[in-house]
Amino acid sequence: MNVKSIAGGRRESLGGFELLSRYAHPFAVRTSDFVALTKPRVMVLAVFTALVGLSIAPARLDPVATLAAVLAIAAGAGAAGALNMWYDADIDAVMIRTAMRPIPQGKISRFGALVFGLLLGCFSVVVLASATNLTAAVLLAGTILFYVVVYTAWLKRTTRQNIVIGGAAGALPPVIGWAAATGDVGLESFVLFLIIFLWTPPHFWTLALSRTDDYARAGVPMLPVVAGRAATTRQILIYSVLLVLASVLPWVLGFGGTVYGAIAVTCGSLFLLLAHRLNRSRSADRRAAQRLFQFSILYLFVLFVVLLIDHGSGSFLPMRSSLGGRTVGSTHADPLGAVRSACSFINLSTGEA
Numbered sequence: 001m002n003v004k005s006i007a008g009g010r011r012e013s014l015g016g017f018e019l020l021s022r023y024a025h026p027f028a029v030r031t032s033d034f035v036a037l038t039k040p041r042v043m044v045l046a047v048f049t050a051l052v053g054l055s056i057a058p059a060r061l062d063p064v065a066t067l068a069a070v071l072a073i074a075a076g077a078g079a080a081g082a083l084n085m086w087y088d089a090d091i092d093a094v095m096i097r098t099a100m101r102p103i104p105q106g107k108i109s110r111f112g113a114l115v116f117g118l119l120l121g122c123f124s125v126v127v128l129a130s131a132t133n134l135t136a137a138v139l140l141a142g143t144i145l146f147y148v149v150v151y152t153a154w155l156k157r158t159t160r161q162n163i164v165i166g167g168a169a170g171a172l173p174p175v176i177g178w179a180a181a182t183g184d185v186g187l188e189s190f191v192l193f194l195i196i197f198l199w200t201p202p203h204f205w206t207l208a209l210s211r212t213d214d215y216a217r218a219g220v221p222m223l224p225v226v227a228g229r230a231a232t233t234r235q236i237l238i239y240s241v242l243l244v245l246a247s248v249l250p251w252v253l254g255f256g257g258t259v260y261g262a263i264a265v266t267c268g269s270l271f272l273l274l275a276h277r278l279n280r281s282r283s284a285d286r287r288a289a290q291r292l293f294q295f296s297i298l299y300l301f302v303l304f305v306v307l308l309i310d311h312g313s314g315s316f317l318p319m320r321s322s323l324g325g326r327t328v329g330s331t332h333a334d335p336l337g338a339v340r341s342a343c344s345f346i347n348l349s350t351g352e353a
Contacts, residue, residue, distance in 0.1 A: 033102040037085055037113055038078030038120070046077035046173040049196060052304045053177025053189050055311050056255055061132065061181055068131035069180045072124045073173060076140045079121030080169070083148040086113040088156075091218040097211055128180065136180040143172045160223045163208075167200030168193075191249045192304075198243040199300050202236040202275065206293035209233075210286050233279040236292070240275035244268035247303060257310040260303075267299050 050073045054066065061069060085092065085103055089110050092098035102108040108116075121144050129137035151166030159165075171193045178189035208215060208222040209232060215222045224232045247264045250256030256264070274292040281288040 030107070033107040034116060036102050037082040037108065037116060039081030039084075040078070042081060043074050043077040045170070047074050049192065049304060050173035050177035050180075052308050053174030053192060054181050055177075055308050056188050056192075057178045057181035057186070059181045065131045065180075068127055069136070069177070072128035072131065073140065073176060073180075075120050075124035075127070076144055077173070079117045079124055080144045080147040082113050082117035082120060083144070084152045086110055086117055087148065087152050089113075091157075091220060095211075095214045095218045097214055128176075132180040133183045135183050135185075136176055139172060139176045139179055139185075143169050143176065146172075156220060158221070160221050160226045162221070163204045163223075164201050167197050167204075170200060171196035187253070188250070188255050191246070191253065191255075194246045194249070195243065195303065196300070198239055198246050199296065201239045202243065203293065203296040203300075205232050205236050206278070206289045206296065209289040210293075229283050233275075233281075237272075237275045237279045240272055244272055250307060255311070256307055260306050260310045263306050264303060267302055271295065271299055 047070055051070065054061070054069070085101055088098075089103040092101050093104040098104065103110055103113055121141075124144075125137050125141045128140050147166070147169035151162065151169055155162040155166050174192035174196070175185055175189040178186055205223055208224045209229060212222075212224045216225045223235060244264075247268050248261060251258070251261030251264060271292075274288070274295055278288040278292050
C-alpha cells in the first residue's frame with residue numbers, strides 16, 4: 001500500500017467521523033436545550049428541600065420508592081420550569097436576564113416546550129402516585145398547576161404580590177416529601193413550607209432591586225418597579241424578621257436539635273443585619289442588595305443541611321410508624337451523601353430563578 005492510499009484512507013475515515021459528528025452534535029445540543037427548559041439548578045432546590053421533608057418524616061420509604069419519589073419530584077419541578085418558559089417566552093425575549101433561554105434563542109419552539117412540559121408533568125405525577133401514595137401525587141400536581149396557572153399566567157403579570165403568593169409553589173416540595181413517606185401532611189412539613197415561603201420575598205426582591213429596568217421593560221410589576229426601592233427594602237426587612245422567627249420553630253417544636261437552633265439564631269442575626277443595612281442604604285448602592293441576595297442562598301442551604309444532618313446524626317429519638325398495617329423502619333439515609341449531592345445549590349443561577 002503506497003503513501004497516497006494510506007493518506008486517502010485517513011481522509012475517508014476522518015470524513016466519516018466528521019459526518020457522524022455533524023448528525024450527533026445537533027442531537028446533543030437539542031438535548032441540552034430541553035434540559036435547560038427544566039431550570040435544573042432550581043430543580044436542585046426542589047429536590048433538596050423535598051429530601052429534607054422525607055428525612056424528618058416519622059416513616060421511611062424503601063430505597064426504590066425513595067429514588068422514584070426523588071425522580072418524580074425532580075421531573076415535576078422540571079415540568080413546571082418548562083411550562084413557565086413556554087408561557088413567559090414573550091417577556092423572556094425582552095429581559096436581559098432571560099434572553100438566552102432556549103425559546104427566545106429559537107432553539108426550541110413554544111409548542112415543543114408546551115408538549116415537553118405537559119408530558120414531563122404527567123409522568124412525574126403518575127410515577128409519584130405509583131411509587132408512594134395519592135396524597136403526594138395530588139400535592140405535586142397541585143404545585144405544578146399553581147406555579148404555572150396561578151403564578152406564571154396570572155399573578156406574575158398583574159400584582160406586586162406576585163412573588164409573595166406565588167412563592168407557595170416553591171415552598172411545597174418538603175411537604176410533598178413528607179407526604180410521600182407518610183401519606184399525610186404534618187406540622188413539621190408545614191414549618192419547612194413556612195420557612196421557604198417567608199424566605200422567597202426577600203430573596204427575589206433583592207434580585208429585583210438590581211433588575212428593575214429589566215422587569216419594567218417586560219411589564220412585570222415586581223415590587224421595586226411599582227413601589228420603588230424604599231418600599232421594597234422595608235418589605236424585605238419585615239419579611240426577614242418573620243423568616244428568622246419561623247426559622248427557630250424546628251428547634252422550638254423539637255424536630256431540630258440544639259445545634260440547629262444555635263445556627264438558626266446566628267444565621268438569622270446575620271440575615272437581619274444585612275436586611276437592616278439594605279433598608280438604610282442609598283439608592284445608588286447596589287452592593288447591599290447583592291450581599292443579601294447571595295447570603296440568602298447560603299442561609300437557606302445551611303438551615304436545611306444542618307436540619308438534615310442533625311436529624312440523621314442520632315439527635316432524634318428512633319421513630320417507627322405503622323402505615324397500612326405494615327411497620328416502616330426508622331433507618332436514615334446517609335445525610336452526608338445528601339449534603340454532597342446538594343452542594344450545587346450554592347451555585348443557584350439567578351438566570352434560572
